[in-house]
Amino acid sequence: MSQKLTLALSKGRIFEETLPLLKAAGIEVTEDPETSRKLILSTNDPLVNVIIVRASDVPTYVQYGAADFGVAGKDVLLEHGGEGLYQPIDLEIAKCRMSVAVSAGFDYASAIRQGARLRVATKYLLTAREHFAAKGMHVDLIKLYGSMELAPLVGLADAIVDLVSTGGTLRANNLVEVEHIMDISSRLVVNQAALKLKRERLQPILDAFERASIK
Numbered sequence: 001m002s003q004k005l006t007l008a009l010s011k012g013r014i015f016e017e018t019l020p021l022l023k024a025a026g027i028e029v030t031e032d033p034e035t036s037r038k039l040i041l042s043t044n045d046p047l048v049n050v051i052i053v054r055a056s057d058v059p060t061y062v063q064y065g066a067a068d069f070g071v072a073g074k075d076v077l078l079e080h081g082g083e084g085l086y087q088p089i090d091l092e093i094a095k096c097r098m099s100v101a102v103s104a105g106f107d108y109a110s111a112i113r114q115g116a117r118l119r120v121a122t123k124y125l126l127t128a129r130e131h132f133a134a135k136g137m138h139v140d141l142i143k144l145y146g147s148m149e150l151a152p153l154v155g156l157a158d159a160i161v162d163l164v165s166t167g168g169t170l171r172a173n174n175l176v177e178v179e180h181i182m183d184i185s186s187r188l189v190v191n192q193a194a195l196k197l198k199r200e201r202l203q204p205i206l207d208a209f210e211r212a213s214i215k
């Protein structure tokens with residue numbers, strides 16, 4: 001019996017950087033999410049569809065089996081918790097790091113030495129909480145959904161926990177990186193039930209992704 005497969009991707013860098021991996025598996029997406037408003041994209045394989053969701057929603061679609069597999073950043077997976085997901089491959093795409101940053105004039109080291117209770121703005125509450133708890137620091141976390149870099153500039157927070165790649169966004173906003181929390185890259189995530197029920201269809205794709213992502 002032919003089995004349909006649904007892959008969950010987010011627009012932008014994850015979609016773009018997954019395209020070569022899909023190609024290695026013989027799959028070509030025939031529509032462009034940047035120009036189309038469609039959320040279910042077809043491919044050259046009538047049995048494979050790509051759904052376009054927000055980056056932070058990818059694990060949820062896969063967890064509940066609305067998508068059989070997807071691609072999500074480690075940052076997103078740590079916040080989601082990974083329930084119901086099998087994570088077989090680090091695809092080594094969308095690479096960046098998660099860091100603590102502050103305004104250039106803010107003396108983070110002495111604030112810590114003095115035991116100041118810092119306000120930290122972030123989208124990554126769980127990871128940030130764990131990081132500061134491991135350092136024995138008491139912080140007040142402020143949840144934001146984007147543009148974390150603005151928070152220290154307007155007095156909303158003393159520090160941020162955000163993703164950094166080139167450092168260009170920090171520099172443009174007169175912020176400096178004061179702690180490296182972890183390296184981030186994107187993983188392939190597979191619904192655990194789909195892995196069993198659709199293994200015959202999924203395995204060759206996973207193998208092709210793995211081969212194509214080996215640097």
Ligand SMILES: Nc1ncnc2c1ncn2[C@@H]1O[C@H](COP(=O)(O)OP(=O)(O)OP(=O)(O)O)[C@@H](O)[C@H]1O
Nearest residue numbers: 012013054055056073074075076094095096163165
């Ligand atoms: N500057 C960057 N360079 C490389 N990889 C990045 C960068 N920023 C984010 N990423 C990685 O790419 C993933 C997708 O990022 P993207 O900007 O597309 O979504 P987002 O805006 O963070 O998510 P959402 O729309 O859910 O808020 C992130 O989860 C992270 O793993």
Ligand SMILES: O=P(O)(O)OC[C@H]1O[C@H](OP(=O)(O)OP(=O)(O)O)[C@H](O)[C@@H]1O
Nearest residue numbers: 146147162163164165166167168169170
């Ligand atoms: O160090 P850099 O190379 O400047 O990259 C860092 C920026 O990249 C990400 O934002 P993104 O570009 O994805 O914008 P978004 O958060 O609006 O999606 C991240 O949230 C930083 O703001």
